[in-house]
Amino acid sequence: MEKMPKWADVILVPVVSLLLAAIISVIVFWSVGQNPWEAIKLMAFGAVGTSDFLGYTLFYATNFIFTGLAVAVAFHASLFNIGGEGQVLVGGLGAAIVCLFIPWPHWTLALLAGGAAAAVFGALWVTIPAYLQARRGSHIVITTIMFNFMASGLLVYMLSDALRPAGQMQTATAIFPEATHLPSLNDIAGLFGSELFGRSPVNISIFIALLACVGVWLLIWHTRLGYQIRAFGQSESAAKYAGISAVNITMIALLISGALAGMMAVNNTMGINTPQLVDNAAGGAGFIGIAVALMGRNHPVGIIIAALLFGALYQGGAELSAATSIPVQIVVVIQALVIMFTGALDQMVRSPIEGLFMRFSSKAVKE
Amino acid sequence: DGHSAGPAIIYDLGGKFDKSFNESAYNGAQRWADENGQEFAEFEITSDAQREQAIRRFAEDGNSPIVMAGFSWATALETVAADHPDTDFVVIDVSWIDMPNVRAVGFKEQEGSYLVGMMAGMASETDTVSFVGGMDIPLIRRFACGYAQGAMAANEDMTIISNMTGTTPAAWNDPVKGSELALSQISQGSDVVFAAAGGTGVGVLQTAADEGILSIGVDANQNYLFPGQVLTSMLKRVDNVVYESFSGTTDAGIVILGVAEGGVGVALDEFNAELVSEDMLASVEAATAAMASGELMVHDYMSDETCPALEF
Amino acid sequence: MNAPAIELKGISKAFGPVQANKDISISVMPGTIHGIIGENGAGKSTLMSILYGFYKADAGEIYVGGNRTDIPDSQAAIAAGIGMVFQHFKLVQNFSVLENVVLGAEDGAMLKPSLAKARKQLKSLAEEYELNVDPDAIIQDIGVGMQQRVEILKALYREADILILDEPTGVLTPAEADQLFRILRRLKQEGKTIILITHKLREIMDITDTVSVMRRGEMVGSVKTVDTNPADLAERMVGRKVLLRVDKTPAQPKDTVLEVRGLNVTDAQGVHRLKDVSFNIRAGEILGIAGVSGNGQSELLEVLGGYEKATGEILLNGEAIDLTGAHSDGQSRRNRGIAHVPEDRQHEGLIMEFSAWENTAFGYHHDARYQKGALMDNKAILADAQEKMDRFDVRPPNPMLAAKNFSGGNQQKIVVAREIERDPDLLLVGQPTRGVDIGAIEFIHQQIVALRDKGKAILLVSVELDEIMGLSDRIAVMFDGQIMGERLPSETDETELGLLMAGVTDTDAPHSVKEIEDNLAHAGTGEKV
Amino acid sequence: MDFFTIVQLGDASIRMAIPLLLACLAGLFSERAGIFDIGLEGKMLAAAFLSAAVSFASGSVWVGLLAGIGISIALSIVHGLASITFRGNQLISGVAINFFAAGLTVVIAQGWFAQGGRTPSLSGAARFDGIDFPGALTRVREKMQASPGMQFYSEFVSGHSILVYIGLLSVPLTWWILYRTRFGLRLRAVGEAPEAVDTAGISVVGLRYSAVIICGILCGIAGAYLSTAVQAGFTKDMTANRGFIALAALIFAKWRPWYALGACLLFGLFFAIDNRFQNIQLQVLWIMVILIGASAAMVLYAIKREKIDVIVLGGLSAVLTVIALATWVGSTGEEAGLVAALFETVKVPSQLIQSLPYLFVVIVLAGFVGKAIPPRAGGQPYVKER
Numbered sequence A: 001m002e003k004m005p006k007w008a009d010v011i012l013v014p015v016v017s018l019l020l021a022a023i024i025s026v027i028v029f030w031s032v033g034q035n036p037w038e039a040i041k042l043m044a045f046g047a048v049g050t051s052d053f054l055g056y057t058l059f060y061a062t063n064f065i066f067t068g069l070a071v072a073v074a075f076h077a078s079l080f081n082i083g084g085e086g087q088v089l090v091g092g093l094g095a096a097i098v099c100l101f102i103p104w105p106h107w108t109l110a111l112l113a114g115g116a117a118a119a120v121f122g123a124l125w126v127t128i129p130a131y132l133q134a135r136r137g138s139h140i141v142i143t144t145i146m147f148n149f150m151a152s153g154l155l156v157y158m159l160s161d162a163l164r165p166a167g168q169m170q171t172a173t174a175i176f177p178e179a180t181h182l183p184s185l186n187d188i189a190g191l192f193g194s195e196l197f198g199r200s201p202v203n204i205s206i207f208i209a210l211l212a213c214v215g216v217w218l219l220i221w222h223t224r225l226g227y228q229i230r231a232f233g234q235s236e237s238a239a240k241y242a243g244i245s246a247v248n249i250t251m252i253a254l255l256i257s258g259a260l261a262g263m264m265a266v267n268n269t270m271g272i273n274t275p276q277l278v279d280n281a282a283g284g285a286g287f288i289g290i291a292v293a294l295m296g297r298n299h300p301v302g303i304i305i306a307a308l309l310f311g312a313l314y315q316g317g318a319e320l321s322a323a324t325s326i327p328v329q330i331v332v333v334i335q336a337l338v339i340m341f342t343g344a345l346d347q348m349v350r351s352p353i354e355g356l357f358m359r360f361s362s363k364a365v366k367e
Numbered sequence B: 001d002g003h004s005a006g007p008a009i010i011y012d013l014g015g016k017f018d019k020s021f022n023e024s025a026y027n028g029a030q031r032w033a034d035e036n037g038q039e040f041a042e043f044e045i046t047s048d049a050q051r052e053q054a055i056r057r058f059a060e061d062g063n064s065p066i067v068m069a070g071f072s073w074a075t076a077l078e079t080v081a082a083d084h085p086d087t088d089f090v091v092i093d094v095s096w097i098d099m100p101n102v103r104a105v106g107f108k109e110q111e112g113s114y115l116v117g118m119m120a121g122m123a124s125e126t127d128t129v130s131f132v133g134g135m136d137i138p139l140i141r142r143f144a145c146g147y148a149q150g151a152m153a154a155n156e157d158m159t160i161i162s163n164m165t166g167t168t169p170a171a172w173n174d175p176v177k178g179s180e181l182a183l184s185q186i187s188q189g190s191d192v193v194f195a196a197a198g199g200t201g202v203g204v205l206q207t208a209a210d211e212g213i214l215s216i217g218v219d220a221n222q223n224y225l226f227p228g229q230v231l232t233s234m235l236k237r238v239d240n241v242v243y244e245s246f247s248g249t250t251d252a253g254i255v256i257l258g259v260a261e262g263g264v265g266v267a268l269d270e271f272n273a274e275l276v277s278e279d280m281l282a283s284v285e286a287a288t289a290a291m292a293s294g295e296l297m298v299h300d301y302m303s304d305e306t307c308p309a310l311e312f
Numbered sequence C: 001m002n003a004p005a006i007e008l009k010g011i012s013k014a015f016g017p018v019q020a021n022k023d024i025s026i027s028v029m030p031g032t033i034h035g036i037i038g039e040n041g042a043g044k045s046t047l048m049s050i051l052y053g054f055y056k057a058d059a060g061e062i063y064v065g066g067n068r069t070d071i072p073d074s075q076a077a078i079a080a081g082i083g084m085v086f087q088h089f090k091l092v093q094n095f096s097v098l099e100n101v102v103l104g105a106e107d108g109a110m111l112k113p114s115l116a117k118a119r120k121q122l123k124s125l126a127e128e129y130e131l132n133v134d135p136d137a138i139i140q141d142i143g144v145g146m147q148q149r150v151e152i153l154k155a156l157y158r159e160a161d162i163l164i165l166d167e168p169t170g171v172l173t174p175a176e177a178d179q180l181f182r183i184l185r186r187l188k189q190e191g192k193t194i195i196l197i198t199h200k201l202r203e204i205m206d207i208t209d210t211v212s213v214m215r216r217g218e219m220v221g222s223v224k225t226v227d228t229n230p231a232d233l234a235e236r237m238v239g240r241k242v243l244l245r246v247d248k249t250p251a252q253p254k255d256t257v258l259e260v261r262g263l264n265v266t267d268a269q270g271v272h273r274l275k276d277v278s279f280n281i282r283a284g285e286i287l288g289i290a291g292v293s294g295n296g297q298s299e300l301l302e303v304l305g306g307y308e309k310a311t312g313e314i315l316l317n318g319e320a321i322d323l324t325g326a327h328s329d330g331q332s333r334r335n336r337g338i339a340h341v342p343e344d345r346q347h348e349g350l351i352m353e354f355s356a357w358e359n360t361a362f363g364y365h366h367d368a369r370y371q372k373g374a375l376m377d378n379k380a381i382l383a384d385a386q387e388k389m390d391r392f393d394v395r396p397p398n399p400m401l402a403a404k405n406f407s408g409g410n411q412q413k414i415v416v417a418r419e420i421e422r423d424p425d426l427l428l429v430g431q432p433t434r435g436v437d438i439g440a441i442e443f444i445h446q447q448i449v450a451l452r453d454k455g456k457a458i459l460l461v462s463v464e465l466d467e468i469m470g471l472s473d474r475i476a477v478m479f480d481g482q483i484m485g486e487r488l489p490s491e492t493d494e495t496e497l498g499l500l501m502a503g504v505t506d507t508d509a510p511h512s513v514k515e516i517e518d519n520l521a522h523a524g525t526g527e528k529v
Numbered sequence D: 001m002d003f004f005t006i007v008q009l010g011d012a013s014i015r016m017a018i019p020l021l022l023a024c025l026a027g028l029f030s031e032r033a034g035i036f037d038i039g040l041e042g043k044m045l046a047a048a049f050l051s052a053a054v055s056f057a058s059g060s061v062w063v064g065l066l067a068g069i070g071i072s073i074a075l076s077i078v079h080g081l082a083s084i085t086f087r088g089n090q091l092i093s094g095v096a097i098n099f100f101a102a103g104l105t106v107v108i109a110q111g112w113f114a115q116g117g118r119t120p121s122l123s124g125a126a127r128f129d130g131i132d133f134p135g136a137l138t139r140v141r142e143k144m145q146a147s148p149g150m151q152f153y154s155e156f157v158s159g160h161s162i163l164v165y166i167g168l169l170s171v172p173l174t175w176w177i178l179y180r181t182r183f184g185l186r187l188r189a190v191g192e193a194p195e196a197v198d199t200a201g202i203s204v205v206g207l208r209y210s211a212v213i214i215c216g217i218l219c220g221i222a223g224a225y226l227s228t229a230v231q232a233g234f235t236k237d238m239t240a241n242r243g244f245i246a247l248a249a250l251i252f253a254k255w256r257p258w259y260a261l262g263a264c265l266l267f268g269l270f271f272a273i274d275n276r277f278q279n280i281q282l283q284v285l286w287i288m289v290i291l292i293g294a295s296a297a298m299v300l301y302a303i304k305r306e307k308i309d310v311i312v313l314g315g316l317s318a319v320l321t322v323i324a325l326a327t328w329v330g331s332t333g334e335e336a337g338l339v340a341a342l343f344e345t346v347k348v349p350s351q352l353i354q355s356l357p358y359l360f361v362v363i364v365l366a367g368f369v370g371k372a373i374p375p376r377a378g379g380q381p382y383v384k385e386r
């Protein structure tokens, strides 16, 4: 007998968790002398109040879909890839190299090649942690954190040396050639005479993100590889019995995870209004991916919803900090609370709800 | 919403209160506000993705002029400025944007650094002076290189130790490491340390004060932080640029401010009066004059990415 | 007449939806040995764990020595003079015997005086009850028999008057069990009260004074042992008359299917788990492997099942099987026609979180019939699962339910259905009826025999001698990674098998109990005997 | 390298090692009790902030220290709630605590002091000063002229803040608690076999909470040390990943106190070297020897093993070899031929030097520096009833 219906598991529990996170956030707002209601209104307006704001929300959401999927795929194999941040940066390196050094005739080709390069570079960056996890049992969490630092070192080295055009101050690559610029959603809306997304950088890669969602959904629930990933994630000993190679699945799941994280670079290098790779290109998206995956219950649909929420939070938080004296780190606090309640304190929320359902169902049986 | 259509300022990633570059910009804006009893809009970004968004928002709200502190604004500004031809923009630490509605202000940091380097060289008893940079980027190397040239000018046999705190933006904000770097330099004999490292510099100055050696601040006047122990500060009058821009007394175009223009210089006040000897004052004055006249050309690291006085 | 040492009144306990104990009452007189029997999952361990304060009862009262006693935790149970040896030992593996004994019974905040005192005490206890152990030995280095002694010593060190033993003989050979029973009788003489959980009727008859029977969480009743007999107990246990033998015709073996030659396994810790194991199985016969668990049977199954590396030679239908290379995994074995009902269904045979239909494809997810282009054909798997569940009478017959939501016996049916339905040349079966009720046992045994009669080769590993004797056409006994000998079921008996399981070959006779003990103390740990 | 430089390097190593050591011992208590804690970083950070803020407000660094310890314990209890009481995922709880601290310290600092997420500078009694032993020289410049013995005494022995000595003393103390007391025995047992502890009549929950609280105390001291002893005030993210490095040190130390001291001193030395020798010049020959040597070692390791080893390690060694060759070829110029280029010196990128501690952590974790077996019940919540 199931302890509670499916809908309660996928909707009610996360919603209650979010509510708890929201309550604590309200307390935080209060404690720094900010009227929580005002703050929430400001954030909501900042997230969706104008077409530009909405566009930015979608732009960030695109990032978070990629990193959320990355974390989720690894989670299905019971692996905690906390290295999204580094994989995004190195993925960016891949996209930048492809865009800068190959003369592309058209953005479609550049998108394909840039996306592939970003994925490959992202995957390469997780190869060693994955290998060490698979073959040496070194804990993936700590190795990927270490690789985040090294990625940032590598990126800065590249951006302040090989990839920085002479005379440019900013630790960044040159702006990518015109032919690699991805059309923004507003350009597309413009074809229909609309200004829907203003000048926000939300661009065609949001569709790539959605495609990736479909891909992950197919992969996890409709392919043998996904079946093996989930089986391995649920029970390593059973996987061993079935002849599912722990080494292979660990490697493959993490490489896919790294590739998805890397692909985020398409959005935040080729997709932005001035396409280039800058030194802090990841901007915390790798970490937000954890919250997104946890909240989205590692399912693409949940991840899309959670990514939109976090996109709104991120964008709204920036607007909030522009309008008040609250630093934008408030978003990190909320993110932490969401991770805490939907992740670690899941049981705290779940048990009472299960209890309620049990009480109801046993009553129903008696009657 | 809340923004009046007055001037606006946007700070760079280091944050408004970095006791340094951004704070100096803030001080200029605040001085203008205090003197005129008016308000200005401001914003601290937290990621690069926000740059364009931030400028655009102020422009659309009708703010003018919009001042941006930091070279990282260049690319975003070029896009937005084209869309808002009627808004005035000022960007600091950028010397290459040539647009009719943009004032791009650069500084000859090498000149100011040269002056403090000279003072350091004269103050040093160990013939060893040192430099702590923040993030290792060409701009900071320009500081280091100017400083080294100045120190060498004071004494040919000067040993110059130079360290950068790091290669990521975190390097602007790592006073612990700044402190360790300073300690290590002191033990290598340095008795004057110049910190051009944002928040990291606070750690350097603190340690120098603890260890009883002299330090040199940067950007804003930091002499007051440890009275009697900060030899001077290499002023980069970002505050003036902001103040003047807000006051509406400037035009578009590229401006490079050196010693002659009062854009960079040394800080002299009651907190370091006892540390600055007559000799030093005289040398600084002489060098300033020589720079103004073009007689003295301090090598700019960024012109060719080399430095005659220092190896990186 | 004096008060009962222990009296439980109306104990109830539920684990979520499972009612493990329902209104149970029981009373045990001091200085007696009281047996509790019942099928797997009947709630025996739960009841005793409640008495020991490990679980909290939902309802009910406990009387110790006639006084109402609250036992909210084990501390209270210990204070009330109760000691318990759990089914799964509760020892710290990397601590010494001494540290394990002292843990929780220290005399003060400092360790040294406690350890010194315990060392002295242990010596005198050992002399008193013949419970010899090396106080400085590390638990993971000593055999299960020794570990059990440590558990008993722990209880005695805490001055327990009432000692609960939960299935103590499950891991012991008959000879070792005899030794344990001698100790228990000795304890009884000293006036201690003993509660013994077991599902081996023979043991109940041997040693207990009174016996209680539990079924499906309820107490069926208590009787004096002298007033009952095994058949009566079995009937009470199951609730109906049971057939204690497997119905089968004599085997008609044909060609050799499996040939194992000189198999050796050394594990990651460098312990030699299998030593030169050789045997063969022919089509149409069941080879039973008997032995105390931990003597290499698991490793043998793992090697044959493809997930443990080994040296040596295995031939299937005359062709060699890859033992170390790229084709030494479960997948390749299945492709070669080896099916495997693993010993531990919950950790190996099933993914507990997967639904029953997904588990139907487990291990066979590469099968062509489950594929549709690049994707898996989930509909085909579902249909297949439904069909199997109906045929094997899995209850409830709902393939969408997660495996964890089926009872142990039904989980086992799902695994057996999956493996047998592949029509393999060789079926490996490990502990097929562990934790399975008698009804399901009969069914599973029938399926195994039916497969044999179809002319397939079957390797059966079980720690239950009854099962081995009942099902096998030939029996091999394993001890310390070696095959001690092969017997025909018709030409051997439990005593002989028991001696082989203890590492005593017939040529060694006459043998001493001491020798057997020494052998067993080292069994399963790979040390030189 | 002269003697004084070595003494100084040792001195700096200790200074850098102390926060690692305290955090490492904190992790030791927690993990020995079976609770994994990647939230060390967050606890240190929160403690660093609050101790600086309260020191500033109260004027007394001791009050600040207590406040820092208090907040660290509070976060520990949250971790305990998540991982002990509600049996949640310990890694996720740790991650959440890290983010929580990173965000909240800045938000509160800004709300409180309005200085861009930092506290004002501390001075006088609001800060831990170095303790100068009798007769010890205090200034670097004086020490440089002193005799080696005096240098050692003044620089290495004397002059640290009280927290350094507390940190060093906590090593034998931890050892003593762990191996000589009843509490220690139970603590070690609960990380190995909580069911054994439970059936012995000891509360698993109680033990684990005490361990987690001790972890909080030590993290609190570590954080306070950073903001009130090493530095004079809090700046955002000032712990700079020390919590993670402490965890790696803990693994390297195989969860033993004295080994922890060694591991932390080693990492301290890495930091000291990074701080001191930023411009490391190496002869091309050495770069070739190191890189190609490492490649060869990896290839040798891989060829005896499986395909995956060959692919990954082979690929990695190919990359290293290419870098080595590129460096070599890159150093040839008009003056230098191929052979002469071997003796040219090149600067090792500072990014690489800074990445060394992280790289070393990875090597440690890879188990090439000794295999470590974690406490058996570590990371798993203790579940009696499902």
Ligand SMILES: Nc1ncnc2c1ncn2[C@@H]1O[C@H](COP(=O)(O)OP(=O)(O)OP(=O)(O)O)[C@@H](O)[C@H]1O
Binding pocket: C015, C018, C019, C020, C038, C039, C040, C041, C042, C043, C044, C045, C046, C047, C087, C199, C435, D384, D385, D386
């Ligand atoms: N910790 C637990 N959580 C949830 N359910 C449990 C737990 N322990 C036992 N159960 C359930 O309670 C019931 C009784 O189990 P118990 O272990 O008492 O049986 P038993 O008679 O000792 O069986 P066995 O002979 O297999 O030892 C079973 O259905 C079992 O699944």
Ligand SMILES: Nc1ncnc2c1ncn2[C@@H]1O[C@H](COP(=O)(O)OP(=O)(O)OP(=O)(O)O)[C@@H](O)[C@H]1O
Binding pocket: A001, C017, C018, C040, C041, C042, C404, C405, C406, C407, C408, C409, C410, C435, C436, C437, D386
């Ligand atoms: N861990 C669990 N989670 C959810 N439900 C469970 C769990 N364990 C048991 N159940 C439910 O409790 C019921 C009884 O399970 P249990 O294993 O005790 O059965 P049983 O009486 O031993 O039957 P069998 O003889 O087939 O093993 C099952 O039908 C199952 O629905």
Ligand SMILES: [Mg+2]
Binding pocket: C044, C045, C046, C087, C166
């Ligand atoms: Mg039991």
Ligand SMILES: [Mg+2]
Binding pocket: C040, C041, C407, C408, C409, C435, C436
């Ligand atoms: Mg059962």
